[in-house]
Amino acid sequence: MSVVDRQEWDVVVVGAGGAGLRAAIDARERGARTAVICKSLFGKAHTVMAEGGIAAAMANVNEHDNWQVHFRDTMRGGKFLNQWRMAELHAQEAPDRVWELETWGALFDRTKAGKISQRNFGGHEYPRLAHVGDRTGLELIRTLQQKIVSLQQEDFRETGDYESRLKVFQECTVTRVLKDGSRVSGVFAYERETGRFFVLEAPAVVIATGGIGKSFKVTSNSWEYTGDGHALALLAGAPLLNMEFVQFHPTGMVWPPSVKGILVTESVRGDGGVLRNSDGKRFMFDYVPDVFKEKYAESEEEGDRWYEDPDNNRRPPELLPRDEVARAINSEVKAGRGSPHGGVFLDVSTRMPAEVIRRRLPSMYHQFKELADVDITAEAMEVGPTCHYVMGGIAVESDTAAARGVPGLFAAGEVAGGMHGSNRLGGNSLSDLLVFGRRAGWHAAEYSAALAFERPAVDDVQVDTAAAEALRPFSAEGPAPGAEDGRPPENPYTLHQELQQTMNDLVGIIRREGEMEQALEKLADLRVRARRAGVEGHRQFNPGWHLALDLRNMLLVSECVARAALERTESRGGHTREDHPTMDRTWRNINLLCRLVDPTGGLAATDPVRGQIDLSRETTEPIRPDLLALFEKEELVKYLAEEELYE
């Protein structure tokens, strides 16, 4: 059967969002022949949805900013669980990555002095986010896309072929990473348009597939976010790190139902928007946790003064890290002080002139006007938490972005874990994509070059197995292997909806032991049923088939989230346990790792109760003393265990 088309490349990048494109640019500039594979059209990746900006301590607006302050903010935001070396590299390199975009044609909003303007955001001590109105992600993706085109133009001039050194395979999905022994040898993929299978042989594969939000019902994420890269890494034998940490963005749209979950940018609050409950009260003042008490305003007057005079006033609590704000909104709604459609009110209309709102928040203005009939210059928005981002991800080496345990596998962006600890600050995602996308492309290219004369071989059996796995939904009528009965095939759309409801209700923003156990049972049931997910029609651009294949990934990733969330008996960042409501310092240095039960990447014989995932704990490396010295001792005692403090 193995007559699938094969091509040889040096580096294959899976995903064409910010991290994937930045990786591809670096790999190609270092001489690696680079292929990019993405599920959507080139330039449509989810990065396009990022609104607020790119965090980078350029100090254009406040001269006191520097990488150390950015590092501190990032660690605080992540409640000190961050892989600190990543947070350090990120803070140090972000400004260079932003400036470089300008040399590729990006046009950021400007300061009066003509520099890149920077705006305030939750958890950032100084105005730090380079931005273009509220469409920064679009600017980022377009700039990277256009840089890729310019490299292709160079290649065309030299070789007569635009795609000789850098090719984008758009609307293609990777279903397996192939291996030669322990090492990566390539990827197995299908073209969405034709359903045709193909193999890209390469010693190095960069995973940059983004997140997992489509496993939840209320999410700001697009259909692409089915945890493909997380699952590909698991199946290839790499561990996932701290998957319990899922960020619920505090402000998603709540009405009308069809747009529930769509993001309302944090810039609304960064620029002066305030949150109110149904009593008209700015409730965030009641929700400042102890660890942040000294850093936030205690009165509305002080908070309001801060926008004009940040050196002598403290910031309003609307700008607390996202996990804090999301929990607060959840509590207000639960206490019966919510808005008519089950959210709270986010208001800019009384805070800024209409014309300023339209200039600074054009796409929010447009979005509410078009989709909800709400004029945000005249009335408040209704908002509530929405699943937005996963902090957990593929466990990687900080400097090289190499996935642990699988030579040749690299990961960058949302799919990689560690950088953001238990909670990501707004604006730190776009900078993460650029900093670690570049590092992943760089080290993948170097790794691949070292294997130029001993390229790992692609195994025909693996290719056949991958093809059979991908074709299975077309023959789902009969009994699945291992199942005795001949029940009718399952509708993949129904399975997906049940999965989303399960994760939303049972492993959502506030978690309880019994519910998570229930979720694991439900996931086991869905796993069995998903093996009978059947599709109609043929392989040409068939969304039912695509979804049936994506279900494998969503189920794997959801199990990781539920198992890790059940294990961590504390509340920290994007993981809140009603039965363990406080942060526990003894968990500060504990990572939870998820691995596939079957180390060969097989899923067939999985025990329905035990599941597909093995969970283990590891103690993290102590934070380097010079980095610890950036904090006051009084602050560190709130986070670190006694023995960590006095080592």
Next chain:
Amino acid sequence: MSSYEARFKVWRGDVKGGGLEDFKVEVNEGEVVLDIIHRLQSTQAPDLAVRWNCKAGKCGSCSAEINGRPRLMCMTRMSVFTPEETITVTPLRAFPVVRDLVTDVGFNYTKAREVPAFVPPEGVGPGEYRMMQEDVDRSQEFRKCIECFLCQDTCHVVRDHEENKAAFAGPRFLMRVAELDMHPLDAAAESGLDRKKTAQDEHGLGYCNITKCCTEVCPEGIKITDNALIPLKERAVDRKYDPLVWLGSKIRRRSS
């Protein structure tokens, strides 16, 4: 408004041909056309092919023609139609059909490659770029483009004239030329590239007779014709007929 049952006609088929298929489908308050297409997928036609991503008018994937008008399905609210109305959804007409509502938009990617990239100014390093907001405003407007290709679809130069595609970049990519031409630091001229001339000679600016159809369908509200194409035409004409204007702008650029 509560739920009702709407009548839809959706084009189904592939490169070999196809036709409109009738559906009756539930519609709820606040929904957009894309919600209805998704409901058809999950309940009646699981293999109905459609492109989409963000569902918030930001990615430009779900372009189609709704009752003959090029639109984003995610930004077309059902409330603009009466419950009695039959809503017809067809693929973009200017591009070859792949399947159902999905078309081959490769034309646009080909044209994108033909526009020479931004040329960074020599001697200005990363972090040293200084530009005033008022000088980047114009190009920023064009960079709002989400590449939904509705303007490319509606432009009559190619909509019914396949033969013009080779010579004409279309509004989106002529606007890209304008964007680069108006970029305060683009050093194309210094490198010997005259963007106005190439707009005319290589990207088919002359085909555009400013009927503003592109502007009308732009979901981002970009004034493609008034702010990009007409100024580009004026500059191209200046260049063609007035060597003094050309020289003047050359000197001005150097001294700034």
